[in-house]
Amino acid sequence: MMGLLVFDFCKCTAPADFVQILFFVVHSFGEDDMDIQLIQGDITKVSADAIVNAANSSLMGGGGVDGAIHRAGGPEILAECREIISRIGSCNKGQVVPTSAGRLKARYLFHTVGPVWQGGAAGEAELLARCYEGSLCLAMERNLSSITFRAISSGVYGYPKEEAVQVVRSVVDRWHEKTAGLTVIFVNLSRDMHRLYEKMFAGDAGANLSERKI
Numbered sequence: 001m002m003g004l005l006v007f008d009f010c011k012c013t014a015p016a017d018f019v020q021i022l023f024f025v026v027h028s029f030g031e032d033d034m035d036i037q038l039i040q041g042d043i044t045k046v047s048a049d050a051i052v053n054a055a056n057s058s059l060m061g062g063g064g065v066d067g068a069i070h071r072a073g074g075p076e077i078l079a080e081c082r083e084i085i086s087r088i089g090s091c092n093k094g095q096v097v098p099t100s101a102g103r104l105k106a107r108y109l110f111h112t113v114g115p116v117w118q119g120g121a122a123g124e125a126e127l128l129a130r131c132y133e134g135s136l137c138l139a140m141e142r143n144l145s146s147i148t149f150r151a152i153s154s155g156v157y158g159y160p161k162e163e164a165v166q167v168v169r170s171v172v173d174r175w176h177e178k179t180a181g182l183t184v185i186f187v188n189l190s191r192d193m194h195r196l197y198e199k200m201f202a203g204d205a206g207a208n209l210s211e212r213k214i
């Protein structure tokens with residue numbers, strides 16, 4: 001059975017280097033399965049063995065969270081990305097490239113490039129799933145305990161938010177047994193997106209849903 005934890009982070013009033021956990025909801029833990037945490041907050045503040053960055057094919061940083069991740073992580077991440085790009089040319093859509101995580105609270109950054117939404121008939125769902133699956137695969141290969149994602153492609157790449165979360169759900173359905181022991185954290189800055197994740201995973205909650213403040 002899948003495990004699920006939900007956190008809401010108070011991002012508006014918290015100092016930049018401190019994120020307060022407002023509450024969490026616990027539901028149905030399984031010992032031989034993936035654990036899922038849903039967090040509303042800034043992914044650059046989250047601790048995990050690997051943070052997945054929604055990058056572009058140049059791996060040279062960009063706007064949004066890609067830029068924020070590079071700023072928070074420091075220049076050595078970009079230096080590593082440059083070295084990788086000098087070897088591979090560019091990062092394809094769906095591909096996952098690991099680097100160290102600099103000053104972020106993580107051991108690795110996994111850079112992946114999601115599809116740009118073109119209406120849904122250009123293989124976007126498969127490419128998006130590949131970003132998540134490649135990252136999970138790398139996490140298992142490296143024997144990691146935790147990995148954190150934001151909603152790849154759902155920002156400037158224009159993937160419709162609900163459909164983007166459905167892809168995440170389908171990946172979880174296929175991978176939850178193969179990733180036993182791995183904690184998978186889905187982080188969303190916006191409340192609306194966070195709620196979509198809650199809705200998408202709430203179907204599993206049944207009567208086991210509980211909530212408390214800390």
Ligand code: AR6
Nearest residue numbers: 042043054056062063064065066150153154155156157189
């Ligand atoms: N923490 C968690 N989630 C966030 C944060 C944050 N700090 N900030 C935004 N989001 P996007 P993409 C959500 O545009 O669509 C870059 O320039 C946001 O609300 O960053 O994959 C790259 O270099 C949205 O739901 O990623 C590429 O060129 C989601 O993160 C391009 O953007 C993804 O938004 C990639 O675009």
